[in-house]
Every structure is written in structure tokens, then in C-alpha cells.
Amino acid sequence: MSDKAPRLSDPGLPEHVHRKADTDPAAAKKAERQVAILFLISALGTILFIYSYIWIRTDRFVYIPVMGSQNEQQLYMGLGLTVSLLFIGLGAIHWAKTLMPDNEVVAERHEFRSEEADRADFVATVKEQGAASGLGRRSLIKRTLGLSLGLIGLAPLVALRDLGPLPKKSLEETSWKAGTRLVVDPSNRPIKPSDLEVGGVVQVLPELAPGEERTLNNNAKDAVLLIRLRPEEFELSPERLSWTYQGIIAFSKICTHMGCAVALYEQQTKHLLCPCHQSTFDVPRAAKVIFGPAARPLPQLAITVDNEGYLVAQKPFTEAVGPSFWERSS
């Protein structure tokens, strides 16, 4: 313990402290054995991996505390691989730490900035050879070079045009037409109003034409949610009220925010919740947004019944379904 106050200048590299293995051959031998054991454990791990891969059946399960029932082959293969890799690393590092020289070495840094002479040479070379190219003097070459290179940059952009079709009216149209029957998803059963109780909800799609198959592209716009309330619970304009049928109201299931399926219906509050970003829509008020980032209510599908008593659409959606886009006018 020194009573002197420290000097506030660089004292230089501290004195090297020797490790046990540096001075004591027995300690060095011990360290060597430890490294060897680590490498051997790794070998055992590889053997476990190969054994599990070949001889453990894929349908066996083993109970591990805390983790529960685990697939035996997956677990032992994984642990075997872990041990085989980890212990090579542990061995190599232990070897470096205990046996390889750990004297700190000093190397010089050189400033990156080149010598003035070199810089001057560089500038002179560039000027000279640049002038040799003639680019500076021959402005016709310069300008036409610029034109040709610039134009050629357009070629790859143009070549990508066939990546996809133009959207045209695709974003604004769905399969729903006047008279299209609503059918349950996925069983494709048509629905009578009496099938749906108050407080009930059903996921529907448009009825398929004979021979037609469901496609994800169509479903991504056609999915509709049917909800039944008591008619007196609606707070709708007369026009929107005419789009409902005996308390049954239909909305597009595709969130107007970013297109997730809005399907969480809270029976008591009559709110629809989208699980992606928590936009909340109030069903009695035509799916008006009451919380969350969605900016528009869910489009309502006008429904009625056909002459056989099944629920059908009165007409197509009066606005585009799903997330917004530049060309959307409202």
C-alpha cells in the first residue's frame, strides 16, 4: 500500500503475471489433461448424435422434468450435437487460456493518411491519365456516354414489368353479386335466418358456381361475417338498416387496416376486435371504429332472403374491401 498520490500519466504496460501452467510443469500437464478430456467429451457427443440418428425410433417420447414429454430422438440428437460442438470450443479456449502464451504483444498503428508525396503523385496520375482518356476535352463523348449509360439503366426496370398484372379494378371487386347465397365456411351449407340465433356469429363465403373451386385469392376479399343482434339494438341509418335482415347484419371480415381476418366477436359488448393491431369495430353502428389504428369501418354487405328462404346478398359491396390504397376514393 503506497501513500503516494498516483501520477496522472501513462505508466506503460503492466508487468506480466505468470499463470500456474507457465511455471509449474505439473500444472501444465494438468491443464493439458483437462483440454484432452474436453475434446474426448466432444467425441462422445458425436457418438450420441450418430447413435440417436440411426437407432432411436422417431415415435418414442421420454419424460423430462420441467420440460414435459419430449421426443426422444430429437432431444438426444440435439444434445449429442450440442456436446460435440460445445466441447471442441471449450477445449480450444481452455488450451489457449492455460497453455498458449498470454504475453501481451504490442503492434504499432500507422496513420492512414498517405504521405504528401504519395498524395501529390496520386493526384498527378489521375489528372494525367484522366486527360489521356480525353473525357474532359471531348464533351460529345461525355454527353453521349452519359446518355447511353443512363438509358441502359432503364432496361432492367422495364424488363420487370411482367412481374405482375396491373391492378385495374381488382382491388375494388369481390365475388358478391345480387342474389349470391351466403354459405358457411368451410362446409358450404346455405343459411336460413332461423339457423343463426341472437348472439351468434358465422363465417361465410359466397356460394360457388357448379364446378368452381375455392381460391385463396377470392377468399381474401370475399370473407364475410354474419352476426345476429336483436333488431332494436341497431343504431343505423335507414339505408344501412335496410341492408340487414331481421337483426342479421353482414360485414366484410377483412380488416380495413391491414387485411387480417377480423373475427373476434364479443357477444355482450357487440364489438368486433381484430387481433393483429386491436382495431375495435362497433357492430350496432355499422362497424364504426372505436379503438385502434383502423381508419374506416368494415364494409357492410346488404343481405336479404331469396324465395327459398336462404340468405343472399342484395348487391355487391358498395366500396372496396380490405386495406386502403391510393386510388380508393373514400
Place this chain on the structure above:
Amino acid sequence: MKRLSRYRRHRFAGPTLLVFALFMIGTTFSVASATTRLGTSVMSRTAAVDEGRQIFLKGCSSCHGLNAEGGKVAPSLIGVGAAAVDFQVGTGRMPMADMGVQAIRKKPAYNPDEVAALSAYVASLAPGPGIPDQQVIYYERDGSTAQGGDLFRTNCAMCHNFAGQGGALTRGKFAPTLMKATPTQIYEAMITGPQSMPKFGDKIITPSEKLSIIKWIKAAQNEPSLGGASMGRVGPVTEGLLGWILGLGLLIGIAVWLATKAR
């Protein structure tokens, strides 16, 4: 017959006949009006309804009204059916312990006989869905796990999560985990639409489709985690936490060891 007629003027003939007749009427009546409840007590239905009414008056009427007509804090129970009562009281949700946004599953306050009695009482108030014990018995035989999974993902996963672990609703409400639900409770929940859950009537999800959903949920309850510890089956959030805490933590720990001078 001749041997029996020798006793027709026996002094016990009358009472025996009376007891026999009562027994026949009672058994025929209870068999004919069985409310699909296996192994119920021998109590006749009216006795169950009475007991149920007593339990109701003591434990439920303070919120639900003396005649189950409902009130400011609790809805009417007229027409909800035995299924609703069996679900709510059988899972311990009712009686509600505290007046939060949602009733929570907890240890039931009543034993199965009392629950049956309550159900019988509420069922007696007005027609409603009955306890579906008979319907669910053969879910293993009649349900399809794969179809059930598809139906589950269309109708249930948006609230209950892809593996039935539960999910958030608005304002503190939630769809609970399904990992403890029995087949009967699942069926009852679908037909009665408890609390925030919508009703899924038999024309919307047919009884056989309901069995498939039940079969899938049971399979999900029993499926071991196939890739290792599952951390709740709620998706990337827990995976990211584990990666940072265990993965990066272990690696930084080893890096510190690596750079420390050996003794």
C-alpha cells in the same frame, strides 16, 4: 299365474300392489323424461328442481333476482338452459367471486349433485339447451381431428389462440385457455355462448362438427411439445425472450470466461 292368485286376498296384497304400481309409474316416468344425465341421483325431477331453487335463492338470487329474472349486475337466466348453468357453475365461474369484467374459472363452489340440481331448476324456468352428456360421448369415434382443427382455426383460434392457450379481448376481458376444458364443457360453451363468447348453434356448427372440434381440442391438450420445451405455445414473443436471456446470456457468459486471464 295360478300360484300368484292364491294370494289375492292376502292382507299384504293391497299394499304390495300399491308399491308395485308406484314403482312402475315412477321408473317409467323418470326413464321417459331423462334429461340425458347419466348416474343422477334417484331423486325425482321435481325434488331436484326444488333443491336447485333453494340453492339458487341462497347463492344466486342476490344478483340474478329472486325469480332469475336478472337485474342491474346480472342477466336473466330464463331460457339459458341446463347447459349454461352446468357450464358456468361446473367450471366454478359462477358464483362470481369479485365483480370484475369477467368471471374466471376457479374451484367450483358446489358439488356435482348441487350443480345438477341448479341446472334442473333453471331448466324448469323455460326451455333452453340441455346438458349435452349424451352428445359428446362418442367424440373419439365420430369426430375428425383434422376437420376439427380446420373448424377451430376458422371459428375459435382468433380468440382462443392457435393452440387453445387463450387470448386477449377488449378492456381486460379475455378468452380463457382450453387446456382444462372437458368435452361436455366445450360443447356447452359452444351452444350457450358464455359471457363474451358468441353462440354457435347446431345449424352453424353441426353436432358432428362440434365433436370434431372437441376431438381436436382434446388432442391439443394431450399433444406433447414436439420440438422441445414449448414456453406456453404463444408464439414468437416467448421465443425472442428466451433467445436474448438464455442464448445471448450464455454466450456472453462464455465470452467473459474466454477473455479472463487463467490462474
Place this chain on the structure above:
Amino acid sequence: MSSGEKVAGSVANYVDERTGAAKWLKKNLTKVFPDHWSFMLGEIALYSFIILLLTGVFLTFWFDPSQRDVIYHGSYLPLNGIKMSAAYDSTLHISFDIRGGLLMRQIHHWAAILFMAAIVAHMLRVFFTGAFRKPREFNWIIGIGLLTLGIVEGFLGYSLPDDLLSGTGIRIAEAIIQAMPIVGSYLSFFAFGGPFPGTAFIPRIFTVHVLLLPGIFLALITAHLMLVWYQKHTQYPGPGRTEKNVVGYPLMPVYMAKAGGFFFIVFGVTAFLGAVASINPIWLYGPYTPTQISAGSQPDWYMGWLDGLVRMAPPIETHAFHHTISWNILIPGLIVPGIFFTVLALYPFIESWMTNDKREHHLLDRPRNAPNRTALGAFGITFMLVTLANGGNDLIATHFSLSINQITWMCRIGLLVLPPLAFAVTKRLCLSLQRSDRELVLHGKETGRLVLLPHGEFVEVHEPLSDAEAWTLTQHEQLPPLELEATDVHGVRRPGGLRNRLRARASRANAEAIAKPKPDDLKEIEHH
């Protein structure tokens, strides 16, 4: 000469006669690398990248990047007979019918998680120690590029199996593209080959994920490492370490053993995670269809902050002249992240603008000695943590019995309030630490030994610091703030006045520090 040396000799001769390698190998085999655990964070990222390449190639041997419909008939019975894409079907096949398939899938995904975590940790280390200063600005920009591309690569990677969770993420990405003004719907149709979901997207992102981005990564990582090699690694300050030297261990044998060994460690830990922790269990999610969704849908953690921003955005859309601009998507999805990453990438230049320091720096800063920078870092981290928390608001709500509406509002307000608060607190903390360093140097360490003086006073004995310790605490530079007057000596208004005033303000804030002790201060104390 042993036979081993003979063989090595002839190999070396063969190579040297064709490349002249002996000279530069000799120089580079003895290259010095400083040794500190915090310098291994970048290595974790590098080795994770290699693991991703190795396990990724394995997966490509069985993965079918096609969206054509197939009916599943593999070993996982709960999906038997279900219609799904070939991509999802082949991923199930890898998971259940290929031995080691699930293990490789999981190692691949855990390696991706660790890759991104290590990049962020490494970036924070570089930021807080000021390692991005000249001459390493360009390397910093490459690093931010790697971070951004890594986020995209990870997103595309976990979207390849076409499951319900990742498909929902693609839907959201499509909505962001579609929301872009003027070109949005066209870009979306070009990216997806038509309307969403189409059948072109998975095959296209497969090419990007497996060929294009890994190629760019290899190039960027090579440039990143070459710069570190050529410019030499930075080092922490301490006795014997100056701006003009590097103190450490030579590449051969120490660094080779330690770094090589660490590769196996990273691989081993990743394999361990792949063995015991389930990740991305796509069989539970089900195949993607736009009519289904799960509660609690989140992206992987490195995109959680984007999800959180989108969730808390106010519902603002403008409709004018028959056109719609969705600010509720553009601001959180493109504008705020764009600003964040741009400021992050340009930070070395912003700081050198504030300090006007044009010299090379090879000694790292102790974070407390750069209080403004450290506080800015805390600001950024807090911003990220609040948005990340909001990204998981529905899981927080179910787990802790809270309301998602309240959590969203708390995060909205928190995003505006907490980062500046973190800035202020961190800056004060750093200045406090500087003060405590000053006390240590001037008065020494407290020993806990009390001495009773003759006149009755108790004093605690302080032990002076060693020369090495004192040097470490005082070697840092404390630059004065820039002096930029709005007017020059004659009172003439200097052009660019506002910019200069801003620069002076920033420079003053940046230079705020507790003066480090000078030798004169020590002398004064000695004579107490």
C-alpha cells in the same frame, strides 16, 4: 525435420510459388487483436451467419418453395387430409419425416434469433464506446446495412413455410406496400404477381432469401471484416495503450484458438437451443388462409417494435381528390423506421459535426465519459423497448390480467415521455459517475478502516489509486464546446446562422462533463 514439417513445407512452397503468399501471411499471422469479451459480440453474429448458411443449405434439400395446393398425408395426424401449399407440406415433411429435420429447422431459426440479437448487442457496444468514429464511419454504415437487411432476411425466412402466423405477417407487409401513395397498388401486384395472396410470392422470396440476400450479406460481411482487419481493431483505454498502438494477442496461435473455439461454442449453444426449446411450431399454426387468424399474432422479436408502432398509431387517413393516404400505416410502417435508421446510419457524421473532431480515434470511450452520446443511446433503447412492449400488448394483457386498451394508451404516452426521461436520467448518471471517478483519483479508494485521531475525530483511511488505475480514469480527452458565434468580430451576421446556432447548442450539450482531475489538483490535495 519431422515428416509433418516436410509435408507442410512442400504445401507452403507450392502455394507461395503461385501467389507469393509467404510475405503477407507472415505479416498477418502475427497480427495483434485486443482481447475483451465485448469484442466477441460481433463474432457471435458472424458465426451465427455461418450456422445459418450451413443449416439453411440442409433445409433447401427438402423444402419445396411452391404455393401449389397439396393434400397432406404425412406423419402429423391432426393435419391429415388438410389442403395446404407445397411449401407448408414440405416443411411438415422436414419436421416429422426427415430424421434431424426438426432439429435443423430449429437450429436455423434459433441461429437467426441469435444473429439479430448479437447484431444489436454489437451495435450497442460500438455505439456506446464510440468505435464508429473516424476512420470507422463507413464500417458503421455497413453494419447498419447488415442490421436492416438482417431484419428483412429473417422476416422472409420465417415466412417461407407459409403457415397461418407468418402468412398473416405477409398480409400486413402487403398492406404497407399497398398503402404507398401513387405506386402502392402497382408495387403490390408486381410483388405478388397479382392480387393477394397469389401463388408467386413464396417462390420469389425463396430466391431472395436463399440467393440474393445471402450474396449481399457475404459481400457486406467480407467488406466489414476487411475494414476491421486493415484498420486494426479498437481497444479499451488503459496503461500502455495509446492511439498509436494495439495491445493484445497474435492471430496465431492465441486468437485462432480462441476465435475458432468460440465458433464451436456459438454453434453448440445454438444446437442446445434447437434441442431443448421449441421454436416456430408451424404444425400448431396450421396452413395459411386469409380467412383465418390466431389471437396473439406477432412477428419475430426484431420486428416486434414495428408491430408495436403500428398498433399504437392513431387512426389517421386523409381522403382528398378521390385519393387516400393512410397515415396510420405510412407513419409507423415506413416514415418513423426510415427516420430512425437514417439517423442511426448518419450518427458518426452527426457527432463529428457536433464536436468538429476530425482526428482518428482508436481508443474507445468509457460510456460515462461521453454522457451525451450515452444518453442518446438510452433514448434509442427506451424507444425500442416501449414499441417492443406494445407489440406484445395482447400477450401482456392475458398474462398479467390487464386491458389491452390501457396498455396501448400507456405505450402511446410512454413513447413520447419515457425516451426523453431516459435521456435526462442517463446523462445525469454519467456525469455522476464522472464525479465519482474524480473523487476516486483525488482522494483514493475507501478502505473501510477507521482511524481515531488524537483530537477525537474519526476518519476513514483512503488508499490512493495505483498509477495504472488513475491513468485509466483520467486518460480521456475532454474537448471544449465549439465556439460559433452567430455574428463575427465586426458584428456582421454570419451566413448559416441558424445552423451554426444549432451546432453550438448541440456542441455545448455534447461537451458537458465533469472536469477530470489534473496533476495540479492532486498536488493541492497532497498538501492538505
